[in-house]
Amino acid sequence: MKFHPRILAALFCLLPLQDLKAEDLLIRAGTLIDVDAGRVLRDQAISVADGRIVSVQPYRNGLAGGRRELDWTAYTVTPGFMDMHTHLAGDIQNYNIEAYLKATPEQDVLAGAANARKTLRAGFTTVRDVGSYNGFVDVALRDAIAQGWLPGPRMFTAGAYVTIPGGGGEVSGLVDAARIPPRMREGVAKGEAEVRRKTSHVLDRGADWIKMIVTGAVLTDGTNVNQSEYSEAEVRAAVETAGARGHDVTGHAHGAEGIKNTIRGGARSVEHASLIDDEGIALAKKHGTWLVMDIYNGDYIDTVGRRQGWSAESLQKNLDTTQAQRDGFRKAVAAGVNIAYGTDAGVYPHGDNARQFPYMVRYGMTPMQALQSATIQSARLLRREKTLGSIAAGKQADLVALACNPIADIACTAKPVWVMKDGIRYEGATK
Template identity: 60%
Template sequence: MRVRLSGLFCAMAVMASASAAGAETPRTVVHAGHLLDVDSGKMLADQAVTIEQGRVVSVNPWSASAASGATVLDWTGFTVVPGLMDMHTHIADETETADAGAPLKSSPARDAFIGAKNARDTLRAGFTTVRDVGVYRGFADVALRDAINEGYVPGPRMFVAGAYITVPGGGGEITGLAPGTVVPEEFRRGVSKGVDDVRKHVDFILDHGADLIKVIATGAVLADGTEPGQSEYTEEEIHAAVTEAAKRGKFVAAHAHGAEGIKRAVRAGVRSIEHGSLIDDEGIALMVKHGTWLVADIYNGDYIDTVGRAEGWSAEKIRKNVETTQTQRDGFRKAVKAGVHIAFGTDAGVYPHGDNARQFAYMVKYGMTPLQAIRAATIDAARLLGKEKELGSIAPSKSADMVAVACDPLKDVECLRQVRGVMKAGAAVSLD
C-alpha cells in the first residue's frame, strides 16, 4: 500500500499500519528523496528506511520490493535528517520576561499547561530529544517528561535535571525580587552550601527522578545580583556533586560562564560546560584534555539584546549580556578549532520554544561546517547523553526519529528551519 503525502505525512497512515491484520510485525517504510547519514557524513539519494516497533530496521536504496506489504510514507520531495537534539532547554518553565518574580506568580497547574505547549512547539520544530537543564519550581520537568512518556501530551524525549544545585542567592535562585519577598521551598530544592550539603541535595534530586545534575558553578547573565565571571562553588564542592551523581550512573552539567569557574568544573569532572561565555585558552585546553563537552547558546545574546531591551528587562541583565555575547562567540570559534567536543544547546526558554534551529546558522558563522553543526545536534548530542547506541542517527536498531526539511541543509543550514515532517520513535507528529 502506497500513501502519497504532501508535506507532512499523516498519523493515520502509521495507525493503519499498526492495526493491520496478520501475524507479521507491521512495517512502515519512509521513502526519502535524500537522506543525511551523519555517521558517514554522506548525503544518500532515494533511500528506503524500514521501521518496525518504533525502531529502524534497515536503510537501503529504494526499490519497489522494499515497500512490499508495508505502509509507505512518501518523503521523496525532501531531505531527511535524524531527529534533532537540543542539549540546553528549559521547557517546563515560562519564557523569560522582564518580571523577575514571574515564577512565583504562577501555579503548578499553569506551569503544567505552559510546559505542555513548550514541549509541543519543540517537537513540531523537529527536536525529538532534549536535555532540560533546570527549572525554578522543583521537579516540574520530571512531571512533564513522565507525561510525555505516558502519552498524555506530545513532546520530545526529555532528559531532565529536576532542580538547580546552586549557592544561596546564586545563579540558580530567583533573584531581583522586592525586599521581603519570601521564596517558597519548592523553588529552592537544590540550594546548597558546602560539600555535605551538595551531596545531600544531589541525592535528593536524583531520588525524585532527575536524569542528570545541573550545578550552577558561576553567576548568571539573567540572575540579578550575580556576575557571570564570578565563581560560586569551589572545585571540591563541584567534585562532590560529580562523585555523588556517578554513584547513580548520572552525569553533571555545569552552568559556567567565567574562566575560573569553567576550569574548576572541568577539573572536577563534569560532563559538560553550559554557556562557556568567558572561556580562556587554558580552559579550552583543559576541556580537550578531559574530553569535556561544550554546550554554548551562541544565538541567545541577540534575542536578549533586542527583545530584552524592548520589553524592559533589567539594565543589569542587558549589561551582562553585552559583556558576554561576542566573547562567548569568539571562545566558541576557538573551541571548534581546538577540537573540543561540542553539542547543540540553545537555552530555549530564554527565547520562545520552537525557534531552536535559529542557532545552526550562528554555529556555522562561528567556525563549524554545516555537517559539524548538524552532527552537534544529532550523533554528537547522543554521545553527550551516553545514548549513541539508541539515538542520533538513522541507522538499524536506533529509534526512528527523523525530520523532513524542504532543502539541502549541507548547502544552507537555515534549511533546518523549514520543517515539513517529523517522526519520533516511528510515530508521525502533526504539524497542524
C-alpha cells in the same frame, strides 16, 4: 474556573494524541543525511517497525514487503534534532520577578505542554531540560510525554538547580530568601557535605542529570558571571555522588575560572562557557568535556529584551558575554573540543530552536558538523548514541523531513515539513 491562555493552549495539545500510533513503514527518502559517516545519500529506503529503524538501504521496488510506503522523495531526511539546553516547563521569558514567585507547579507543567508541542513540531525530538525554578516540574512533564499523554520531545531532566543561597539558580539574588517558596529552593546547597545531600535529594525525586550553577548568571540580577559560586571540590562532590548512582553532572559556568572548576571537578559538560579562555579550551579537550554554548540567544536578549525593558544589569551582562562566547566557540571548534547543540530555549520562544544552526556555521562549523552537533554528538553527550542520534538500524525512528537541503543552506533546518518520533508522524512547523 478561568484558565490562563497558555494553560488552555496546553490542554488543547492533548486532544490530537488519542489515536496516534507508530506505524510499520518503508520511507523512501529523496536525500538522507548520514551523520554517522558525515555524508549525503540519495534515494534511500528507511524501514521502520515498532518505533525503531530496522534497516537503511538504497531504494528499489518491492522492498516494502506489504508495509505501507511513505513517499518522502521530495525531502531531505535528517535524524530528529536534539537540543541539550532547554527550559520547557514554565515561562522563564517573563522578566517580572513577582510572576516567578507566584507561578505554581501546575501552571508551569501546563505551560510546558504547549512549549513541548512547539519544540516537537520544530523538529526537535529529544531535549535535555536543564531546570526550572519550580522544582521537578520538568520531571512531571517528561513523564507525561513518555506516557503518551501529550506530544513533545523525549526529555532528560535536571529536576532542580543545585545552587548556592542567593546564587545564579535562585529566582533572583535581589529577592529576600524568606519570600522564595521552598519548592523553588529544592537544590540550594553550600559546602561539599550539603552539595552531596542535595544531589541525592534531586536524584531521589527523579532527575536524570544534576545541574550545578557554578558561576553567576546573565539573567539573574545580583550575581556576577565572573564569580565562581562553587569550587572545584564542591563540583567534584556532586560528580562523585551522582556518578555512584549512574548519573552525570553539568555545570552552568560563564566565567573562565568557574569553567575550569567545572571541568576539573569532573562534570560531563559545561553550559554557556561564555568567557572560556585558552586554558579552559585545552582542559575541555584533554578531559573530553562537552561544551554546550548557546551562541544564538544573545541577539534575542539584546533586541527583544531591550524592547521589553529587561533589567539594565542583565542587558549589560549579555553584551559583556555574547561576542566573547562566539569567539570562544570558534576556538573550541578549531581545537576539536566536544560540542553539543544547546540553545537555552525558553529565554527566547520555544519552537525557534533551529535558529542557532546558522550561527554555528558562521562561527566555525561546517553545515555537517552543525547537524552532527544536534544529532549524534548530542546523543553521545547523553550516552545514548546506541539508540538515538542518527538514521541507522536499531535506533529510534526519529526523523525530520525538510523541503530543502541543510548542507546547501543550513537555515533550511527551520523548515520541517514532517517530524517523526518513535515512528509516530507529526506535522512539522511549516505544514
